[in-house]
Amino acid sequence: MxxxxxxxxxxxxxxxxxxxxxxxxxxxxxxxxxxxxxxxxxxxxxxxxxxxxxxxxxxxxxxxxxxxxxxxxxxxxxxxxxxxxxxxxxxxxxxxxxxxxxxxxxxxxxxxxxxxxxxxxxxxxxxxxxxxxxxxxxxxxxxxxxxxxxxxxxxxxDDLAFEAKKGTDWRVKGPKDVAGKTIAVSSGTNQEKILIDWSKKNEKAGRKPVDIKYFQKDTDYYLALQSGRIDAYLGPHPTSAYHVASAGQTQIIGTFSGGGDAVQxxxxxxxxxxxxxxxxxxxxxxxxxxxxxxxxxxxxxxxxxxxxxxxxxxxxxxxxx
Incomplete structure (x- = not known):
């Protein structure tokens, strides 16, 4: 889409x-x-x-x-x-x-x-x-x-997933869990909109905003994740689930509707x-x-x-x- x-x-x-x-x-x-x-x-x-x-x-x-x-x-x-x-x-x-x-x-x-x-x-x-x-x-x-x-x-x-380095005990259940975190997302997507909205909610609540990162290539997200330059990548759940199962280096730490809070x-x-x-x-x-x-x-x-x-x-x- x-x-x-x-x-x-x-x-x-x-x-x-x-x-x-x-x-x-x-x-x-x-x-x-x-x-x-x-x-x-x-x-x-x-x-x-x-x-x-x-x-x-x-x-x-x-x-x-x-x-x-x-x-x-x-x-x-x-x-x-x-x-x-x-x-x-x-x-x-x-x-x-x-x-x-x-x-x-x-x-x-x-x-x-x-x-x-x-x-x-x-x-x-x-x-x-x-x-x-x-x-x-x-x-x-x-x-x-x-x-x-x-x-x-x-x-x-239609679900989205936060994918982090394997072994982390951090979990994402809502906006406060990403406050101050460095998270990568693809530009122009539903997940970007959700992440920006969450960051604004955090600032309004007196918490730190999300440090949102963008990369030119999709594979760069995973390289950044493994090197520690980002804390997580927010993307489509199907591709994240496949990457977790195939590469074995990451884990899903939270899933959410692609429609955000409005609708599943x-x-x-x-x-x-x-x-x-x-x-x-x-x-x-x-x-x-x-x-x-x-x-x-x-x-x-x-x-x-x-x-x-x-x-x-x-x-x-x-x-x-």
């Missing part, structure tokens, strides 16, 4: 190289990755052995006839997304990640093949407007402004308003939640804490700027 982008694709390449160096020898097609905290492997090879679903006729019937006849679901994803959401496998051409896995489960349930297309963030919405895409699965947050043009079926919570942010399958598809997406998501395949996908990518109990159609979104 323009207001809350994940780490850029360049970081995915760097991280993949780091993981390859960490895992040593092995079958790159199946077990490439780094040891997670439970001793398992984070698979970043092209052979994903995805969790798959089966067609449910009653749900598939909700799909408009023209798409059923076509037999495929054209799904857009951001080429700028990063691990574990959407990134390139070790062959540098296969797109993998949690968003791809969840979109595949939905398509399976609807009895449709998947036609994935990775484009720039802005072109995701151009693709929806022009009906090039039937859906976008790409960490899109529901907002009140977007609801004017698009329909949403939620499938994950929610990530959703996005479709053009009035396309007739949102009911089918919601029903398919509810089905994979009920049959347990949804939980397996989230667990696989370290995102279990962002699970939803059911899909909501066009819920309350982040307020207008």
């Amino acid at each position: 323009k207001t809350r982008r994940t780490l850029v694709a360049a970081f995915s390449v760097t991280l993949a190289a780091t993981l390859l160096g960490a895992c040593g020898s092995g079958d790159a097609q199946e077990t490439v990755g780094a040891k997670n905290k439970k001793g398992g492997q984070l698979n970043i090879g092209p052979d994903q052995h995805r969790v798959r679903g089966k067609k449910v006729a009653s749900i598939a019937a909700k799909v408009p006839a023209a798409i059923r006849e076509r037999g495929s679901l054209r799904i857009g994803g951001s080429a700028d997304a990063a691990a574990p959401l959407g990134f390139y496998a070790t062959d540098d051409k296969t797109r993998i990640g949690s968003e791809i896995d969840l979109a595949t489960l939905v398509a399976d349930t609807l009895g449709l093949k998947v036609d994935f297309q990775a484009v720039s963030w802005e072109n995701l919405f151009v693709g929806l407007d022009s009906s090039k895409f039937d859906a976008v699965f790409s960490n899109v947050t529901v907002t009140e402004e977007r609801k004017e043009k698009y329909d949403f079926a939620t499938y994950r919570l 942010g929610k990530i959703a399958a996005t479709t053009k308003k009035g396309s007739g598809l949102v009911d089918a997406y919601a029903a398919a998501i509810d089905h994979v939640i009920d049959d347990g395949s949804y939980a397996k996908v989230l667990k696989r990518w370290g995102l279990s804490s962002e699970a939803v109990k059911k899909s909501e159609i066009n819920p309350r979104g982040l307020p207008r700027p």
Whole structure:
């Protein structure tokens, strides 16, 4: 999202190289990755052995006839997304990640093949407007402004995370916990706005403001964290959780809604308003939640804490700027 982008694709390449160096020898097609905290492997090879679903006729019937006849679901994803959401496998051409896995489960349930297309963030919405895409699965947050043009079926919570050096006993539960701390954040994001608001609250309460730092490259945040130049990095929870599991040098010390105090942010399958598809997406998501395949996908990518109990159609979104 323009207001809350994940780490850029360049970081995915760097991280993949780091993981390859960490895992040593092995079958790159199946077990490439780094040891997670439970001793398992984070698979970043092209052979994903995805969790798959089966067609449910009653749900598939909700799909408009023209798409059923076509037999495929054209799904857009951001080429700028990063691990574990959407990134390139070790062959540098296969797109993998949690968003791809969840979109595949939905398509399976609807009895449709998947036609994935990775484009720039802005072109995701151009693709929806022009009906090039039937859906976008790409960490899109529901907002009140977007609801004017698009329909949403939620499938994950939109959370942010404070990531600190491993072993720290510092925890973040609210503004006072970051008073006087040096924290890095990406410019122009929801998390930056939240951090600035918290800093102002601290000053108003007579506490020290937050010393906010910005870096040119996303990987520089982690170098600064390890060197002690910053106390924490505030970013999207999915990428922080992936980094914690893969690198093993940091820990999450606090999580918060991407909507701040105003509303719990929610990530959703996005479709053009009035396309007739949102009911089918919601029903398919509810089905994979009920049959347990949804939980397996989230667990696989370290995102279990962002699970939803059911899909909501066009819920309350982040307020207008």
